[in-house]
Amino acid sequence: MSAPRDVIAAIATAQGRAGIGVVRVSGAKLDGMARQLLGKIPAPRVATHATVCDAAGRPIDDGIALYFPAPASYTGEDVLELQGHGGPVVLQMLLRRCVELGARVAEPGEFTRRAFLNDKIDLAQAEAVADIIDAATETAARCALRSLHGEFSAVIDKLVRQLVELRALVEATLDFPEEEIDVVDRAEAQKRLERLRTEVGHALRSGRQGSVLRSGLQVVLAGRPNVGKSSLLNRLAGEELAIVTEIPGTTRDAVRQTIQVDGVPMNIIDTAGLRDTADKVEAIGVARAWEAIARADVLLLLVDARSGATAADEAIIARLPARLKRITVFNKSDLAGESTRSEEGAEGGRIFLSAKTGAGLGLLRHALLEIAGWHPGGEDVFMARERHLVALERAAEALSRAGLESVNVELFAEELRLAQQELGAITGEYTADDLLGEIFARFCIGK
Secondary structure (H helix, E strand, O other): OOOOOOOEEEEOOOOOOEEEEEEEEEEOOOHHHHHHHHOOOOOEOOOEEEEEEOOOOOEEEEEEEEEEOOOOOOOOOEEEEEEEEEOHHHHHHHHHHHHHOOOEEOOOOHHHHHHHHOOOOOHHHHHHHHHHHHOOOHHHHHHHHHHHOOHHHHHHHHHHHHHHHHHHHHHHHHHOOHHHOOHHHHHHHHHHHHHHHHHHHHHHHHHHHHHHHHHOEEEEEEEOOOOOHHHHHHHHHOOOOOOOOOOOOOOOOOEEEEEEEOOEEEEEEEOOOOOOOOOHHHHHHHHHHHHHHHHOOEEEEEEEOOOOOOHHHHHHHHHOOOOOEEEEEEEOHHHHOOOOEEEEEOOEEEEEOOOOOOOOHHHHHHHHHHHHOOOOOOOOOOOOOHHHHHHHHHHHHHHHHHHHOOOOHHHHHHHHHHHHHHHHHHHOOOOOHHHHHHHHOOOOOOO
């Protein structure tokens, strides 16, 4: 794949009014455009005071110009950045002038796509750019920055190099009869294969943790009316988001709030009390509660600790999706005279707490982190996307199959090739154009 040669331009700052706005231009040989815009060619990589003028020579804006000649730029092409006042009208005038001079308006993510096509960054690093912008927590931002700096790519490249070495060892034996294959070579191949399987497994575990940082955990609060779902939401969020009364059916629609637990984003959804009702509005809320449960990663099933799990609670449990991870939260433990504690039951964790006083809340946070698979401190965590995890899982499966084909050298070699192809897809060594379109279409315009 080769990068296009046309010139693109876009407003690189967010919509709205601001003190500073940036218009970014990228393409081949921008010195001519710079001279027409600014009356001069700015010194490379030096902030230069300049006035941008229209075709008649009238000033459009006064600010700073930055010029990055190829290949020492973000995209690997000539890049010109015009930093002026951040008013929407002024920025549109600057962009329109660039278009008049031959540029076209960039598509979402096109600058970063060109950086990838010009080998300035690999595909995993390109995706990390969007992950930094979208990071919901400080931990997620730091994790994405490590991926942008190439730590994730370095892990994948190391695995690919080890695979190439193993393939060379294995495929060299294809030219020799079975009886001539050195037993030592067989043992060495198996040793290397096991090491690869271990390292791919470690990368997959780190990626799954990073995936939680990127998308957050969908946590739904559900249960009968008046068991304290809204109180627990307010306690977790640290503010009064949901109305709390003694009247059953107060919550009619889902209330959502994103919180952080040790840097891990968790999207908490409070739902209407689950019961049969003749109230049409409440019935809609109950139906939406079941829809939220169907999409949840984790269900917090709230039960009144004073009564324990009732027949109504058991009826709710019977309707839950079979694979849904669940924590049964016995709320109002202070009123029931129960101590706050965490237990392992036959159908998942059980936590006794008080949403009113906050006692036992730490136990709940710890249980949610365990379900998320998050281990504090993980400096080796990288911001993995779903396609990364799928590729790592397929590579692990191919290596497992290779272990079963140690006698048949041809099949052994083929499984190693498939594993290398899956890993190469992560960094973009093997990438289809339609996948690139899907990835970069989710970026911001101007990035």
